[in-house]
Amino acid sequence: MPIRREHRFFYPIDWPQLSALIRFGRAKGCCEGCGRPHGRIVFHLGDGRWWDADAGRWRDGRGRRILLASGADILGHVRRTRIVLAAAHRDHDTANNTSTNLAAFCQRCHMIHDRPEHRRRRWRTLFRRKALGDLFGGPYA
Template identity: 80%
Template sequence: MPIRREHRFFYPIDWPQLSAVIRFRRAGGRCEVCQRPHGRTVYHLGAGRWWDAEARTWRDGAGRIICLAVGGDDVLGTVRTTRVVLAAAHRDHDTANNAGSNLAAFYQRCHMIHDRPEHQRRRWRTLFRRKAMGDLFRGPYG
């Protein structure tokens, strides 16, 4: 995901090169959580379960091999595809901390799961600020 214009100031000048080193050299072009390969279209069942074509097996959201119960899931009816794109992410959400141990290569879904608490915090803050501004300038909400 591209960096928003207003956030570019927080990233170092060599971020594209640093990101490439983390995603492709250290992680080997695979998500560090679920092991999905970058640039490939994978089949998935939702809830993190996906088909690893190289290993010819199903994997869960943590990259572990799983067995699907015969008749347990309507696999053909629920199979979807997604294109895997890796992104370098800050584990502690601090864009100034670019130490190798703080950076990780995440697939879109894993990145969103990792960032969920931060997104919820920002959403709460935005809604709280809007309500406060409304109270300040338009009176209390009805």
């Protein structure tokens, strides 16, 4: 996953090699959160359940095998997604690049992992906008 230009100086120079080592060396090309394979198109139901073509069965959002009700009509809900692995910092500290702090996550697992950080940033952005509005536009109506 590309790094934004303004955040590049937070990562080490050898980040592409370190990321590849985690994603394809240690994780062997599969997400460490749910087991989805890198580079393949995966059929999923949008709620975390996905079809594991190698094993020939459905899995949940954590990669555990599940059974779907045989009478359930799922064909109308099936979506396709190409899986791309990314190396994520477990503690969100880009300076801590130890192998225990790095994980290979698919898009879904990476977003779930970063959800608290995204919420914090969203709150901060909205708080700053409100403060600027109070400073220059007066109190809100």
